[in-house]
Amino acid sequence: MDWLTEFPQLPGRDLRLLSRTIDQYYRSFSRAYGDDIEAFFRPLLDFLLWFETLLQQTPWFIVLAAIVAIVWFASRSLKITIGTAIALILIGVFGMWEDTMSTLSIIVVSTLLSIVIGLPIGILMSRSDKVQAAINPILDVMQTMPSFVYLIPIVMLLGIGLIPGLLVVVIYAMPPIIRLTNLGIRLVDKEVLEAANAFGSSNWQKLTQVQLPLSLPTIMAGINQTIMMALAMVVVASLIGVRGLGQPVLQAITNQYFTQGLLNGLAIVAIAIVFDRASQAYGRRLQRHREAAHG
Amino acid sequence: MAETAISVRNLYKIFGDDDRAMVEKVKAGMSKQELLAEHGHVLGLKDINIDMPAAGIQVVMGLSGSGKSTLIRHLNRLIEPSAGEIVVGSDNVLDMSAKQLREFRRHRISMVFQRFGLLPHKTVIDNVSYGLAVMGKTKDEQRTGALRWIERVGLSGYEENYPAQLSGGMQQRVGLARALATDADILLMDEAFSALDPLIRTDMQGILLDLQKELHKTIVFITHDLDEALRLGDRIAILRDGEIVQQGTGQEIVLKPADDYISSFVREVNRGRVIKVETVMDPVSDASPAQGIEVPEGTILEEAARQMSEADVVNAQVIRDGRPVGQITMRQVMAAIATPVLKDAMAA
Numbered sequence: 175m176d177w178l179t180e181f182p183q184l185p186g187r188d189l190r191l192l193s194r195t196i197d198q199y200y201r202s203f204s205r206a207y208g209d210d211i212e213a214f215f216r217p218l219l220d221f222l223l224w225f226e227t228l229l230q231q232t233p234w235f236i237v238l239a240a241i242v243a244i245v246w247f248a249s250r251s252l253k254i255t256i257g258t259a260i261a262l263i264l265i266g267v268f269g270m271w272e273d274t275m276s277t278l279s280i281i282v283v284s285t286l287l288s289i290v291i292g293l294p295i296g297i298l299m300s301r302s303d304k305v306q307a308a309i310n311p312i313l314d315v316m317q318t319m320p321s322f323v324y325l326i327p328i329v330m331l332l333g334i335g336l337i338p339g340l341l342v343v344v345i346y347a348m349p350p351i352i353r354l355t356n357l358g359i360r361l362v363d364k365e366v367l368e369a370a371n372a373f374g375s376s377n378w379q380k381l382t383q384v385q386l387p388l389s390l391p392t393i394m395a396g397i398n399q400t401i402m403m404a405l406a407m408v409v410v411a412s413l414i415g416v417r418g419l420g421q422p423v424l425q426a427i428t429n430q431y432f433t434q435g436l437l438n439g440l441a442i443v444a445i446a447i448v449f450d451r452a453s454q455a456y457g458r459r460l461q462r463h464r465e466a467a468h469g
Numbered sequence: 470m471a472e473t474a475i476s477v478r479n480l481y482k483i484f485g486d487d488d489r490a491m492v493e494k495v496k497a498g499m500s501k502q503e504l505l506a507e508h509g510h511v512l513g514l515k516d517i518n519i520d521m522p523a524a525g526i527q528v529v530m531g532l533s534g535s536g537k538s539t540l541i542r543h544l545n546r547l548i549e550p551s552a553g554e555i556v557v558g559s560d561n562v563l564d565m566s567a568k569q570l571r572e573f574r575r576h577r578i579s580m581v582f583q584r585f586g587l588l589p590h591k592t593v594i595d596n597v598s599y600g601l602a603v604m605g606k607t608k609d610e611q612r613t614g615a616l617r618w619i620e621r622v623g624l625s626g627y628e629e630n631y632p633a634q635l636s637g638g639m640q641q642r643v644g645l646a647r648a649l650a651t652d653a654d655i656l657l658m659d660e661a662f663s664a665l666d667p668l669i670r671t672d673m674q675g676i677l678l679d680l681q682k683e684l685h686k687t688i689v690f691i692t693h694d695l696d697e698a699l700r701l702g703d704r705i706a707i708l709r710d711g712e713i714v715q716q717g718t719g720q721e722i723v724l725k726p727a728d729d730y731i732s733s734f735v736r737e738v739n740r741g742r743v744i745k746v747e748t749v750m751d752p753v754s755d756a757s758p759a760q761g762i763e764v765p766e767g768t769i770l771e772e773a774a775r776q777m778s779e780a781d782v783v784n785a786q787v788i789r790d791g792r793p794v795g796q797i798t799m800r801q802v803m804a805a806i807a808t809p810v811l812k813d814a815m816a817a
Contacts, residue, residue, distance in 0.1 A: 369586030372545055373600045373651065374574030383599075387590045463590050463631035 204331040215337045222283050222336055226417075229275040237275070238262050245448065249455030258452070261444040270419065270441045277418035277445065280411070281404050284340055288348040288400045293393070296355025297381065306356065313349040321346055321410050329414055339416030347404040354396030358389025394457035401449045405442055474523035474655065474687040475544060480553030481517075482539055482711075485510030488551040501710060513539045514711045517553070521704070524685040528702030530692055536711040537691045538583075541659050544689060545578045546570055557655065575604050579648040583660035585640045587632040593643050594619065594628040600651035618646035622676065638669035642676075649680070658690045662697065674700055695734050699723070699743050707731060719743050741771035741806040749805045750787045750795030761785045766794065774802050 176182075183189075229237055241262060246255045265274050299306045325342060332338040362385050370384045386393070412420025419438045426435030483491045483504070491510045501512040514536045521527040531537040542548040543555060546562055555562040557577070565573055579600060587596050595602075597619055598611035606614070619628060622642040632640050641661060648656055658677075662670045674697065681688065692698050698705050699719040706716040715727035723743045726732040746768045761784030764773050768787075777785055783799040 365582055365584050365586045366588060368547060369580070369582055369588075370599075371547060372574060372580040372582075372586075372657075373603050373647075374571040374576075375603050376571060379603055383602075384588060388588075390590075463633060 200327065200330065204327075208331050212332055212337070215332075215341075218283075218287075218340070219337050222279060222340065225283060226276055226279040229279050230272055234266060234271055238266075245452045248452045248459075250459060251451075251455050254448075254451045254455060258448045261448060265441050265444065268437055268441075270422075270438060273417070273419045273422060273438070274441055274445065276416075277405075277408055277420070277442070280336070280340060280343065280408070280416060280418060281401065281445070281449075284343040284347060284404050285397070285401050287340070287344050288351055288404070289397060291344075292348045292351035292396075292400070293355055296352045296393075296396075297359065299352065299356040300359035300385075309352070313352060316345055317349045321407065322413075325410070325414060334415035336416060338414050339411040342411050342414070343404050343407045343416075346407045347400045350399035350403065351393070351396040354392050354399070355389065358392030358396075359385045361392065362388045391457060391461055394453065394460070398450060398453050398457075401453065402446055405446045405449070408442060472523045473520040474557065475519075475521040475527075475689070476554075476556040477517050477519045477521075477540075477543075478554040478556070479516055479518060480514055480540075480543060480555065481551045482513035482536070482543065482548065483510050483551045484513055492552045512711050514543075514550075517713055519706050519713070519716065521687065521689060523687050525703035526681065526688040526690055526701050528690045528692060528698040528705045529708055530695060530698040530702075530705055531708035532693055534710075535708040537693075537708050538659055539711075540708065541657050541689055541691050544655075544657055545574055545580060575600065575651065577653050578655040578657065579651045579653040580657040580659065581641070581644045581648045581661040583663055585632070585637075585644045585664075587640060587643055587647075589632055592629050592631060593624060593635070596632065596643050597646045597650050599647055604651070614650050615646070618650045619643075621649070621680070622646045636669075637665050638673065641665060641673060645673075645676070649684075653686075655687045655689070658688060660691050660693065663692065663694070670697070677701065695738055699738060707734075720745060720748060724748065736808055739771075740808065741774065741802075742769055744770050744805055746770065746773050746785075746787050746797055746802075747789075747795060749801050750797045751801075752795055753786070753793050760796070763788045763793070765789075770802050770806055773797065774799065774806070777802070 184192075238259070242255055242259050245258045249255065262274075265271060295309065299309050321342060324345060325338075328338045328341055332341070366384060366388065367380065370380050375383065408416070408418055409420040409423050412418065412424050419442050422438040423435050423442075425431065426438070481492045481495065482488075483495065485491065485508070487508075488510065491504060491508060494508070495504065495512060495515060499507075501515075504510050504512050517540060519527070519529075529537045529540055539548060543550050544557075544562070546555075546565070550563065553563075557573075560573075562570075562573065588599065591599070594612070594615050598606075598615035601611040601614050616628070619625060622645055624639060624642050624646065627635065627639065632643065635643070641664075644661070662673045665673060677688075678701065690698075690701055692701075699722075702719055704716065705719055705722055707714050707722065709730060715722055715731055717725075720743055722731065723735045723738055723740055726735050745766070746764055747766050749770070761782045762776055762780045764776060764785050764787060766787055766789045773785055777783065777799055785797050786793040787795040787797065
């Protein structure tokens with residue numbers, strides 16, 4: 175009567191066989207196709223490297239001025255702009271400029287990639303309940319599966335380096351933009367949509383003139399979340415060789431360098447706050463029409 | 470009555486998954502309650518037949534839940550019917566392909582909504598030119614067309630405002646300008662003025678009537694307000710629980726309500742503004758030659774009474790084409806204006 179006290183499980187031999195078989199199949203798959211897949215991602219890697227080099231080779235004061243200018247034009251807020259300048263100067267003074275540029279480049283590229291892939295998926299989901307029902311569980315897996323678990327097959331397939339790192343970040347960071355694009359479009363006022371229909375709008379006209387503009391605040395919140403999650407993944411990605419602020423943190427963990435870990439951690443936080451405030455202020459500026467002022 | 474612009478024939482709408490099969494059960498006599506209890510389907514519209522006059526205002530009146538908003542959405546097929554025909558000109562709207570339907574909505578039929586349905590992220594001018602933009606007109610054509618109608622509805626100076634910055638009445642003027650800008654012959658108005666304050670509502674009714682004198686559109690106007698229906702409607706159809714209970718001119722409905730339901734409505738109406746002099750006049754004869762002031766045929770009783778009291782007379786003759794065709798007395802006018810007690814209404 176063993177099965178009463180202990181869960182009846184498969185014999186250890188079968189379990190070992192199962193995992194060995196799957197592993198073997200996956201290994202032969204990655205041997206057969208790994209190079210092709212790597213070649214497929216090659217343009218992305220080139221772009222990422224080019225962007226990283228650009229940020230690192232350009233004199234620091236030009237990069238600093240450019241970032242401050244972008245933040246100013248996005249937010250039009252003196253407070254946010256000055257805060258950004260101070261944060262960047264402190265990062266430079268404490269010797270984290272190069273690492274910060276690497277991190278910035280991977281965050282920018284992975285966010286762009288997430289938007290380019292996530293936005294159309296979100297739009298598709300909003301158009302069909304079936305698609306939504308099919309994609310939602312995938313997003314749940316992407317968000318809750320411990321990232322170390324999908325690190326394994328990606329490293330087996332592509333080795334360590336920037337591209338697998340980028341993939342890990344994108345997988346983790348993309349769900350919010352998909353979810354919130356879907357939600358935003360579904361929440362668009364039915365009467366406004368009906369009016370667009372009544373005037374004979376095509377699906378494309380409805381999407382570009384009505385649905386996307388009206389769901390923009392929600393989509394912006396999604397992009398904001400995507401950036402935050404990408405930043406949170408920087409340390410994990412450094413495990414598989416992504417340069418940037420994650421690597422000193424990793425080093426600090428293994429060697430118990432408390433100050434080094436703290437400083438680099440704070441640099442990540444500073445970038446996160448800059449991105450967050452600037453993108454939210456930009457989102458608010460796009461919504462000027464909501465400020466009702468009865469005349 | 471003038472020629473028919475929109476003809477609705479045997480229209481049924483049943484909400485539910487198996488609506489077409491349910492139409493047969495309703496035709497066989499199943500009631501709305503039985504349909505809901507036994508099959509879980511909701512009867513929206515039942516056997517609707519209306520001929521809407523070209524260049525006239527057809528009002529569809531009913532209380533909430535009567536199916537009036539459902540009915541108007543069938544005319545441009547925002548809602549698909551379960552059975553029936555809707556013929557506009559010589560085209561059956563229900564036979565149109567998706568592409569034909571888009572063209573139909575772009576060029577021949579436009580709509581004004583109860584809660585305005587404006588695009589909150591676009592300025593007034595961009596809202597008004599929306600229909601023109603959808604048609605693919607150039608920026609210049611859009612601007613010219615939009616400015617013309619913005620001026621016509623009295624919103625000049627507000628072109629660059631956003632809808633949220635305008636009052637309700639002004640927002641609905643934007644809605645009206647947007648609908649008129651496409652130059653469609655048919656204008657659907659779904660409780661267009663119901664969300665407005667009473668004074669603004671009267672104001673907007675005036676604007677609509679002024680525009681109509683000039684534009685001669687075929688207007689289908691939905692309302693729950695009988696006074697509004699009587700003021701605007703060349704013809705009125707009254708809807709109850711998805712069925713038409715009476716159709717006719719405002720005067721016909723006030724004078725001969727088809728059942729208790731309608732008489733209970735019309736009891737509160739200002740009859741002096743609806744009933745016309747020819748309805749209550751006596752014919753002229755040699756025995757009783759016409760005397761008093763002259764009022765043209767089609768004058769409403771309230772106006773006739775006002776003219777008689779101003780002239781300090783108690784008689785008036787009704788004039789058609791310059792010749793007297795009848796006569797009325799102040800006593801007749803007053804009797805017709807006074808609300809009949811219920812038993813009279815029931816006898817009628």
